Amino acid sequence: MERRPVVIIGGGPAGAATALFLHARDPGLAREVLVLEKGRHPRPKVCAGGLIPHTLDCLRELGVPLAVPNVVVHHAAVDVPGRRVTYTDGELCVATSSTIRW
Numbered sequence: 036m037e038r039r040p041v042v043i044i045g046g047g048p049a050g051a052a053t054a055l056f057l058h059a060r061d062p063g064l065a066r067e068v069l070v071l072e073k074g075r076h077p078r079p080k081v082c083a084g085g086l087i088p089h090t091l092d093c094l095r096e097l098g099v100p101l102a103v104p105n106v107v108v109h110h111a112a113v114d115v116p117g118r119r120v121t122y123t124d125g126e127l128c129v130a131t132s133s134t135i136r137w
Contacts, residue, residue: 037069039069040068041068042068043069043070044071045072046071046072048090050072054070085130086105088126091129101129105129105130106129107126107129108127108130109123110123111127
């Protein structure tokens with residue numbers, strides 16, 4: 036049986052951020068970290084590739100640049116039963132290349 040000092044379950048945003056944090060904190064320990072993910076990447080996401088400002092702050096803190104084509108989204112609308120919800124106040128998110136229709 037293989038033994039590791041740290042096993043991270045899930046390679047999504049939280050698991051990947053945890054692995055990056057451990058690498059920045061202790062590169063030697065990072066080599067011993069195992070990340071387990073049941074899905075395959077890339078995969079469809081509910082957010083469709085949009086990154087909210089807090090996520091961008093976290094990426095900067097982890098030293099991960101946003102190095103893919105992207106645009107800032109300032110306005111959005113969602114139709115729900117009986118009404119339309121709109122957002123037009125500030126920076127909603129950054130849409131990455133997976134959501135941009137060129």
